[in-house]
Amino acid sequence: MSVAVRAPERDAIAPLEAAGSTALARERVVPAPRGGPRKRWRPVTDQSKFEAQLDLGFADEIAAEVQGGERLHSCIQCGTCSSVCPLSAYMDLTPRRLIAMSRAGARDEVLHSFSPWVCTSCYACTVECPKRVPITEIMHALRRISMREVTYPRRFVTPVMTQTFVDTIRRRGRSTESWISLKLYLKTRPSELLRNAFVGSRLVLRGRLSLRRESIRRREDLRTMLEAMER
Amino acid sequence: MTPNRYPYYPGCSAKGVGRAYEESLLAVFERLGAGLDELDDWNCCGATAWPSVDDEQALALSARNLALSEERAPGADPVDLVAACSGCYRALVKSEQALAEPGPTSTRLGGALASIGLTYEGRARVRHPLDILVNEIGLDAIRDAVVRPLDGLRVASYYGCLLVRPFASFDDQWNPTSMDRLVSALGAEPVEWPLKTRCCGGSCYCGGPVIGVMPEATMQLSYALLREATERGAEMMVTVCPLCQFNLEGFQGRMTRRFGHPLDLPVAFVSQLVGVALGIDEGRLGIRRLLRWRLPDREPIAVGATAPAQGDRDA
Secondary structure (H helix, E strand, C coil): CCCCCCCCCCCCCHHHHHHHHCHHHHHCCCCCCCCCCCCCCCCHHHHCCCHHHCCCCHHHHHHHHCCCHHHHHHCCCCCHHHHHCCCHHHCCCCHHHHHHHHHHCCHHHHHCCCHHHHCCCCCHHHHHCCCCCCHHHHHHHHHHHHHHCCCCCCCCHHHHHHHHHHHHHHHHCCCCHHHHHHHHHHHCCHHHHHHCHHHHHHHHHCCCCCCCCCCCCCHHHHHHHHHHHHC | CCCCEEEEECCCHHHCCCHHHHHHHHHHHHHCCCEEEECCCCCCCCCCCHHHCCHHHHHHHHHHHHHHHHHCCCCCCCEEEEECCHHHHHHHHHHHHHHHCCCHHHHHHHHHHHCCCCCCCCCEEEECHHHHHHHHHHHHHHHHHCCCCCCCCEEEEECCCCCCCCCCCCCCCCCCCHHHHHHHHCCCEECCCCCCCCCCCHHHHCCCCCCCCCHHHHHHHHHHHHHHHHHCCCCEEEECCHHHHHHHHHCHHHHHHHHCCCCCCCEEEHHHHHHHHCCCCHHHHCHHHCCCCCCCCCCCCCCCCCCCCCCCCCC
C-alpha cells in the first residue's frame, strides 16, 4: 500500500494528534536510559505469571501510602486517566494499565516501570477520574516505594533529579536552579549541557540564572523539623 | 482598594529564572495600594520532588512557611499568605489542608513545628496573587488605575496545571477565567482557546529549568500550546508560573527547527502586562529579562496580516 497523501491540516490540534500516533510513538523508546535496566523482548507467553507469583496485597500497600488511596479498588478501568494524561504516550505503562496491574498484583512490573517517573504531576487524571482515584498521588507513592526498594530506572533523569533536589533542600533549605541543573547534566547527560549553553547564556545575560547559591538562615531548624517527621 | 500588606512567599524560581515575575508583582501590588512583604527565612516548598521521597516531610516543609507567616502577624486575624509560583501554591495549599484535618498527620506536623518553636493556629490561608488581584483588589480598581490601555492586544491566558488542579480554590478547573477577565480590564482582548490548563511540560524541566529531562516530550507539549494560541490570533501569551513562562519562551527557536512551523510568540507574566497598562516603568517590571517581548504599534492591525519576524532580541 503506497499512500503518499499528506494529511490535510484540519485545525491547530492536528499536530498534536499526529504526534500522538507517530512522533510520540517513536519517542517511547527514548526515555529508556542509557545503562538502565533494559526490558528485553520476550514472547508474550513468558510474561504471563502464575497467580502464585502475584502479590495480591500490592494495591493495599499503595493505598496505605496515600490519603484516599483505598479508592484505587473502585477503579472501573474507563481509561479517562490515560486519555487526559498529556504524557501517557511516553509511558511504558499507561496510568490505566498501571492501576490494573497494581490491583492484579504485578508488583515487580509496576515498580520497575518508567511511568511514575514520566508523570509531570499535572493532576489532569485526578481531576477527571469519575471514581475520584487520587492517581497523581498514587504515582508519587509508586515513586516512594521504588525509591525505597531501589527499583527505579537507573540513570533516568527524573529519579536523579528528585534525589539531587531533595539533597540540596535538605542541606540548604532552598534550591538554586543553576546548580541543580549543572549537577543533573553532569550526572546524566553532559552532552545536553552544550546544547543548552546558548539558552543558558542568554538567561545569564538577563540576570535570570546566577551561580549564587540560595540558602535559608536557620538551617538547623529545618534539619530538626525533618528529623522530627522521620520518627 | 484594600490598603493591605500581604506576607509573600516567592519560591525558588522567582529568585532565578522567574525573577521578572517577582519584580513585576511587587511593583504592581505597590501601585495598587497593596504591598507584598517577603516572608523572612522561607524555605523551599519541596515541589513535586519531595513527595516522591517522603510525603509527610514535604507537608512539613510547607507547614514551616505557614507557621512563619502566622508568627510575623500576631493576633487573631486570618493571614493571607501570597504564594506566587503555582508549584509552591499547590504544596502550600496541600499542607494547609493536612494541618486543618485532625488526625495523625496533623498531630505529627504540629509536633515537628513545636520542635523548632513554631505553631500553626490555622489562621494562615494560602492565596494566589491572581486571586488577590481579581477578588480582593478588584477588577474595577484595576480598570480605574489603567493609564495606558492595551488597545485590543490579543492575549492568550495560560493558567497551567497546578494553579487550578487539584485544588480549585478560586477559579474553575476546566475553564478558568480570572486571568482573561484581568487582561480585558486592561483593555486587551482575551483569546478564547481550549488549552488553558493543559500541561506545558515545564515540570520536565523541574528543579532547574535549563534541564531537558525529556526534551522531546516537553517540546511536543509546549509546541501544541504555542501553535494553538498563535493560530487563534494571539499576539502574546501571559502566564503566572515561572516554569511555564520559561519553558514556553525559551525554546521557540528549537521548536521551529524541530517542527518546521515558525513560532515567535512573546510569553510574559500577567503581572508584567498589568504593570505596563498601569504605566509602571518597564525597568521595574523586568521586561528586559524576557527573551522576547513586543507590544504591537498603536495602529490597528490588519486581519490576516502576518506579523513581521522581529527576531527574538529585546524590542
